[in-house]
Amino acid sequence: MNNVATLESAHDPAVSESTGILRLQGLITGLQGFIWAAYKMMRFLLLFSRQGKLRLQKWFTPLTDREKKKVIRDMMMLVLARPPRSCNFLQWRDLKIVYKRYASLYFCAGLEDKDNELLALEVLHRYVELLDKYFGNVCELDIIFNFEKAYFILDEFLMGGEILETSKLAVGVSMEEADTLQETMEEYMSKPAY
Amino acid sequence: MSPSVPLQEMIRAIRSARTQCEERGVIQRECAAIRAQFRQADNGGRSHNLAKLLYVHMLGYPAHFGQMECVRMIASPRYSEKRVGYLGAMMLLDEKQDASLLITNSIKNDLSNSNQYIQSLALCTLACMGSAEMCRDLAPEIDRLLRASNSYIKKKAALCAVHIVRKVHDLGELFTKAARSLLTEKNHGVVHGAVVLITELCERNSETLERFRKTVPDLVQIMKGLVISGYSPDHDVAGISDPFLQVRILRLLRILGRNNEAASDAMNDLLAQVATNTDSTKTVGNAVLYETVLTVLDIKSESGLRVLAVNILGRFLLNNDRNIRYIAMTSLQKIVGTDHNAVQRHRGTIVDCLKDQDASVKRRALELSLALVSASNIRSMMKELLSFLSSCPPELRSQTASGIFNAAERYAPSQRWHIDTILHVLTTAGGDVRDETVPNLIQLITNTSELHCYTVHKLYRALLSDISQQPLVQVACWCIGEYGDLLLTGECQETEPVQVTEDYVLDVLETVLQSHMSSPSTRGFALTATMKLSTRITENVDRIRSIVSIYGSCIDVELQQRAVEYNALFKKYDHMRAAVLERMPVIEKNSQGHTNGETIKESQTVKVKPGEPQQPANQVQANAAFYTVFSIVATVTVYEKDGVTVTLSCEKQSDSGLTVTLTASNSTESDIRGFTLQAAVPKSVQLHMKAPSGDSLPARGTAKVTQMVLVFTFADMSEVYETKVSPVTS
Numbered sequence: 067m068n069n070v071a072t073l074e075s076a077h078d079p080a081v082s083e084s085t086g087i088l089r090l091q092g093l094i095t096g097l098q099g100f101i102w103a104a105y106k107m108m109r110f111l112l113l114f115s116r117q118g119k120l121r122l123q124k125w126f127t128p129l130t131d132r133e134k135k136k137v138i139r140d141m142m143m144l145v146l147a148r149p150p151r152s153c154n155f156l157q158w159r160d161l162k163i164v165y166k167r168y169a170s171l172y173f174c175a176g177l178e179d180k181d182n183e184l185l186a187l188e189v190l191h192r193y194v195e196l197l198d199k200y201f202g203n204v205c206e207l208d209i210i211f212n213f214e215k216a217y218f219i220l221d222e223f224l225m226g227g228e229i230l231e232t233s234k235l236a237v238g239v240s241m242e243e244a245d246t247l248q249e250t251m252e253e254y255m256s257k258p259a260y
Numbered sequence: 261m262s263p264s265v266p267l268q269e270m271i272r273a274i275r276s277a278r279t280q281c282e283e284r285g286v287i288q289r290e291c292a293a294i295r296a297q298f299r300q301a302d303n304g305g306r307s308h309n310l311a312k313l314l315y316v317h318m319l320g321y322p323a324h325f326g327q328m329e330c331v332r333m334i335a336s337p338r339y340s341e342k343r344v345g346y347l348g349a350m351m352l353l354d355e356k357q358d359a360s361l362l363i364t365n366s367i368k369n370d371l372s373n374s375n376q377y378i379q380s381l382a383l384c385t386l387a388c389m390g391s392a393e394m395c396r397d398l399a400p401e402i403d404r405l406l407r408a409s410n411s412y413i414k415k416k417a418a419l420c421a422v423h424i425v426r427k428v429h430d431l432g433e434l435f436t437k438a439a440r441s442l443l444t445e446k447n448h449g450v451v452h453g454a455v456v457l458i459t460e461l462c463e464r465n466s467e468t469l470e471r472f473r474k475t476v477p478d479l480v481q482i483m484k485g486l487v488i489s490g491y492s493p494d495h496d497v498a499g500i501s502d503p504f505l506q507v508r509i510l511r512l513l514r515i516l517g518r519n520n521e522a523a524s525d526a527m528n529d530l531l532a533q534v535a536t537n538t539d540s541t542k543t544v545g546n547a548v549l550y551e552t553v554l555t556v557l558d559i560k561s562e563s564g565l566r567v568l569a570v571n572i573l574g575r576f577l578l579n580n581d582r583n584i585r586y587i588a589m590t591s592l593q594k595i596v597g598t599d600h601n602a603v604q605r606h607r608g609t610i611v612d613c614l615k616d617q618d619a620s621v622k623r624r625a626l627e628l629s630l631a632l633v634s635a636s637n638i639r640s641m642m643k644e645l646l647s648f649l650s651s652c653p654p655e656l657r658s659q660t661a662s663g664i665f666n667a668a669e670r671y672a673p674s675q676r677w678h679i680d681t682i683l684h685v686l687t688t689a690g691g692d693v694r695d696e697t698v699p700n701l702i703q704l705i706t707n708t709s710e711l712h713c714y715t716v717h718k719l720y721r722a723l724l725s726d727i728s729q730q731p732l733v734q735v736a737c738w739c740i741g742e743y744g745d746l747l748l749t750g751e752c753q754e755t756e757p758v759q760v761t762e763d764y765v766l767d768v769l770e771t772v773l774q775s776h777m778s779s780p781s782t783r784g785f786a787l788t789a790t791m792k793l794s795t796r797i798t799e800n801v802d803r804i805r806s807i808v809s810i811y812g813s814c815i816d817v818e819l820q821q822r823a824v825e826y827n828a829l830f831k832k833y834d835h836m837r838a839a840v841l842e843r844m845p846v847i848e849k850n851s852q853g854h855t856n857g858e859t860i861k862e863s864q865t866v867k868v869k870p871g872e873p874q875q876p877a878n879q880v881q882a883n884a885a886f887y888t889v890f891s892i893v894a895t896v897t898v899y900e901k902d903g904v905t906v907t908l909s910c911e912k913q914s915d916s917g918l919t920v921t922l923t924a925s926n927s928t929e930s931d932i933r934g935f936t937l938q939a940a941v942p943k944s945v946q947l948h949m950k951a952p953s954g955d956s957l958p959a960r961g962t963a964k965v966t967q968m969v970l971v972f973t974f975a976d977m978s979e980v981y982e983t984k985v986s987p988v989t990s
Contacts, residue, residue, distance in 0.1 A: 106426070120318060128354045128389065135320070153582045153620040182554075183587055184547035185507050188497065210275075211268055213318065214311055217347055226387040226423040228456050230415060231449045232504045233494045240412070244377045248340045 106227035108186070109161060109176040110137065111220070113209065116170050118142050121209050122216055126227035141174050155183050166190050170206050189229065196223055196237055218244065265290075267311050274319070287316055298329045306333060307344040314344075314351055327352050327359045334366045339378065342370070346381045355391035364394050371401045376412055379405070383416040387423040395424040399431050406438040411447040418442060418453025422460050432461045436468060443478055448495055448502055451482065455508045462515050473516050476523050480530045483509050487534055498542045510534075510551040517559030524560040531556055535568055546576070546584055550591070557595055570595070570602040577609045582618050589613065589624035596631045607632050611641070614648045619656075626656060630663040638671040642681060650688050657692040661685050665697065675708045679715055683732070687722060690729025698731050702738055703847050713752045716743040721758065723768055728777045734785045737772060740765060741789025742844060745796040762797045766790065770807065780816055787811060787819060791826045795841045805830055818942065903928035904957065906937070918971040925964045926957035937967055947971055 106126055113122035120138060129137070144156060145165045156163040158176070164186040165174040173190045177183065194204075196219050201208040209216050222237045224230055231237050265273070270290055277283035290312060297309045310329055317323035330352060333345030353360045363385075370382035383405075386398060402424060405417040418439075425432045435457060442454035462469040486501045486509075495502035513531075517524040534552050539545040549572055556569040576588035589610065596603045610632065613625035626648070633641045642664070649660050664685055672678035682701050686693065705715050719736035727733050740747060747760055772778050772786040787808070794804045808830065811823035829837050899906040906924045926932050933956040941947050952967035 120320070123318065125354075126388070128356060130356065151582075152618040153586050155583060155586055155620055157620075157623075182507055182547055182551055184543055184550055184583065185504065187583070188503065188544050188547055192497075211271055213315060214344065214347060218343070221384050225384055225416065225419045228419055228422065229452060229504050229508075230419055232452055232502050233448060235494050236449065240377075240380075244343075247375070247377055248343065 106178060107181055107229075108189075108224070108227040109178065111176075111224070112138060112141055112172075112174045113216075114138075114142055114172050114174070115206060116146070116172070118146065121171060121206065122213065122220075124217070124220055124224075137176075141176075145172050145174055154187060164190065168194055171209070189224075192234070193220065193223060195234060199234065199238055200241060267308050267315070270312050271315060274315075287319070287321055291316060291321070295325055298325070306336075307338075307341045310344050310348050314348055317351060323352060327357065331359060331362045331366075334363050334370075339375075342378060342381055346385045349385055350388045354389050355394075360389060360391060361393070364397055367394070368398060368401065371398065371405065376410065379409075379413055380416050383413070383420045387416075387420040390420075390423060390427065392427045395427045395431065399424050399428075399434055403434050403438060406435065406442065411445065411450050414442065414445070415447065415449035415453040418450065418457050422453075422457050425457070425460050425464065429464050432464055432468065436461060436471070440472075440475065443475060443482075448505055452505045452508055455479075455505070455512050459508070459512045459515060462512070469516070473520065473523050476513065476516055476526050479509050479513055479516075480527055483513075483530055483534070487530075487537060497544045499539055500544050500548060503544045503548050506534075506548050507551045510548070510555050514555040514558050517555070519560070521560055527555075527559070528562060528565060531561065532565055532568065535565075535572060540575075543581070543583070546579075546581075550576075550587055553591060557591075557599075566599070567602070570599060574606045574609070577606055577613070582616070582621055585613060585616075586618075586621050586624055589621070589628050593624070593628050593631065596628065600632075603628075604632060604634075607637070607641075611644045614644060619653055622652065623656060626652075626660060626663070630667065633667040633671065635671045638667065638673060639677075642667070646681070646684055646688070649685065654692075657689050658694070661689050661693045665693075665700075675704075676711055676714065679705065679708065679711060680718075683718060683722065686729060686732040686735070687726070690732050693731055698734050701731075701735050705735070705739060706742075706844055707846055709846070712739075712743045713746045715739060716747045717752050717758060720747055720760065720765075720768070723772070727772055727775055730779050730782050733772055733778065733782050737769065737782070737785040737789040740769065741785075741792035744789075744793045748797065762793075762800045763803075765793065765797075766800060766803055766807075769793075773807070773811075780818060783816070783819055784822060787822055787826075791829075792841045794830075795838050904932065920969040920971055922967045922969065923964050924957055924966075926959060929959055931959050932957040935965060939969060941971065945971055 111124040162177045197204045313326040330348035333341045367382045421435045439457045553569040576584045668681045716739045719739045723736045769790045808826045814820045898908045948970040950968040
């Protein structure tokens with residue numbers, strides 16, 4: 067249960083802050099209609115692999131598809147370029163980016179300026195623990211083939227950019243019961259009507 | 261139509277595609293199958309189909325045709341279909357899509373469902389993508405759920421209410437009472453949700469804030485319970501009981517205690533307790549400490565507590581963990597204005613962080629160091645900053661350079677130190693300094709007349725070793741041109757004497773002129789400097805003459821023009837050469853219309869191209885660099901000859917634009933016809949000349965001809981502007 071070894075944080079590639087690469091001038095002209103809602107804890111949560119494949123995306127603000135793609139591209143570019151053993155925090159536009167690498171997956175969250183980065187690291191860690199508990203020694207393949215479960219777990223933990231449930235146990239129980247409900251209903255519905 | 265495969269099969273197929281093209285093929289086939297399935301009547305595999313579509317969507321392919329299917333599935337009675345349907349709604353629909361309104365009714369029904377898991381699906385979706393209209397519709401439902409349901413639903417309803425308040429601020433009133441009562445619950449999730457809701461309500465509305473101040477004792481109580489309580493396996497994280505809730509409560513206390521003595525007093529003890537008792541060996545403990553420090557610094561805390569908070573930050577600075585050091589510096593940056601002395605105590609550690617490997621930490625350390633520079637520590641800080649400049653990552657260079665310049669300008673202990681510092685920056689990071697550095701430095705040097713000898717020696721030496729840094733080369737050329745005579749006399753107490761002959765000096769200038777590394781403006785500087793030396797040296801004037809005449813046929817138009825004019829100065833106006841090329845006067849710093857501290861000179865250059873018989877061009881003042889900037893308010897007479905007067909007035913339109921009005925009048929007895937004004941500007945400036953009001957100047961000043969010219973600079977303010985007036989007398 068406590069074995070998050072497979073997904074445990076390897077030492078992060080050291081990262082040199084490459085915000086300089088993202089020159090705002092070019093971005094601003096292209097994204098004038100970028101509307102960020104104010105006052106949320108988390109604006110988005112992304113999971114992507116070392117090769118730049120997206121495994122999960124949760125958006126807590128309304129953005130157009132084009133804007134979302136831009137954010138994803140920028141995050142991958144920024145985070146994947148960081149060398150190991152460096153700071154887990156970055157500055158990007160007006161947001162703080164907190165990222166952590168667990169085995170082959172990068173967990174990347176965009177926070178507001180007022181938020182507590184250290185707590186965000188704990189949030190990412192808690193999510194990994196929840197995944198680990200649910201899948202049992204979770205690895206990237208679990209998240210690929212059961213992505214909808216990963217989303218359901220996330221929805222039991224975070225909602226609207228804020229933490230919903232602070233107890234690991236409670237999230238586990240809810241997931242179990244919901245899954246049981248799903249199976250029961252499916253069984254019931256697929257029983258032949260004699 | 262190929263049979264659809266189960267979700268996992270499809271994922272496997274996509275992953276095994278070896279090329280992008282193959283993957284696209286697989287996905288197109290699958291999407292076609294999915295679309296066909298959607299059109300069919302209800303079958304058992306609907307949720308699988310939608311899940312497949314969502315996977316494809318995550319890979320980046322278009323999936324909008326699934327939107328209606330989501331709406332249908334949400335309305336289905338089966339839980340499995342609802343679950344995937346709502347997931348699809350959160351991924352594919354957002355408030356900008358029209359289809360999102362269609363699910364409002366389903367959500368409303370599901371909110372009153374007997375099964376809590378179905379209720380929770382609806383709540384989650386509403387909190388994720390609910391538009392303002394949906395929120396308005398469903399707010400009363402949410403309020404009901406906040407009061408009368410189990411804790412599982414209450415906590416979800418609380419966060420849903422938070423979303424509603426963010427979307428529609430007025431609805432905050434609706435939830436105030438419920439929020440208050442939720443604080444008394446036992447369930448941590450519910451309390452957490454309540455705290456978040458109250459925080460949101462207080463941030464939006466100051467009256468609500470006043471009302472919720474009464475909850476401070478309750479919050480303190482809850483917090484104490486968490487801090488003192490024994491181990492609870494449910495919420496424990498590395499020895500801290502429910503850190504997430506603790507941090508949220510601390511944040512709410514911060515908002516409630518801000519600017520309010522009574523509330524701040526009530527929480528003083530608690531904050532002291534948390535600050536001293538929290539274990540800081542792990543990140544989670546530091547997260548709570550960090551939030552505590554932020555709260556203490558923001559409310560009206562007593563001074564002992566403030567000192568404690570700053571000390572905690574100081575401890576963070578010494579922590580091995582880079583993350584902790586980073587946030588320590590971020591927090592210190594916030595208070596460096598108010599608690600300057602407290603932060604100064606940690607200056608040593610902060611300066612050490614400049615040498616850290618990590619770029620994020622370096623950046624924070626740089627900003628904080630620049631904020632800590634003061635008159636008393638300027639010398640030692642500058643040493644550190646200059647050594648940082650030589651080794652810092654390229655994206656931080658220009659920030660460092662401008663920071664150093666600002667600090668030097670404000671706290672320079674002596675002129676010589678100031679000049680030395682600027683020269684040091686130009687040698688190390690010449691390419692990253694701002695454009696106005698060169699005129700600023702030139703002005704500084706001109707005004708420090710006692711150091712002319714020292715400066716020109718130093719610059720000459722710098723030029724000998726390296727001519728690649730353009731700002732440095734430009735300043736050096738200018739100085740050699742101005743003070744070449746001081747260089748040649750060789751005497752200077754403050755630096756070692758250097759053997760300089762006239763030939764050496766001209767060699768250096770010629771090298772700059774011919775080098776590939778020199779930019780066009782640098783070459784302009786060098787040519788003008790060469791010309792100026794013609795009045796300061798005695799033997800090699802012929803060499804100068806030949807250099808100048810060579811450049812009379814240079815491809816670069818700017819250089820060619822200068823060379824031609826200098827040639828003219830040698831040939832026709834030789835008697836004026838000494839007067840024209842004499843030393844520049846001390847430049848006044850004009851503080852009107854200052855932007856970014858640039859200097860504005862009063863004089864300007866006007867060139868008169870006589871279309872009439874030769875007149876000594878006694879208005880010509882060949883300014884050293886043809887560097888002229890208009891003073892923002894003056895109206896200046898730029899040409900006055902033979903009864904024709906041209907005046908020029910400027911008006912600043914914007915940061916990069918200027919409107920110049922040229923007015924010509926004629927006081928002679930006869931009319932002047934065919935009067936035109938021409939203007940030339942360098943490439944960094946754009947010119948729009950409007951049509952003149954006329955082209956003939958009537959006699960005796962009865963009427964004037966005006967012409968508006970709009971000038972836009974792309975670089976910052978220094979402009980080069982020349983006007984040619986070519987009247988043709990009848």
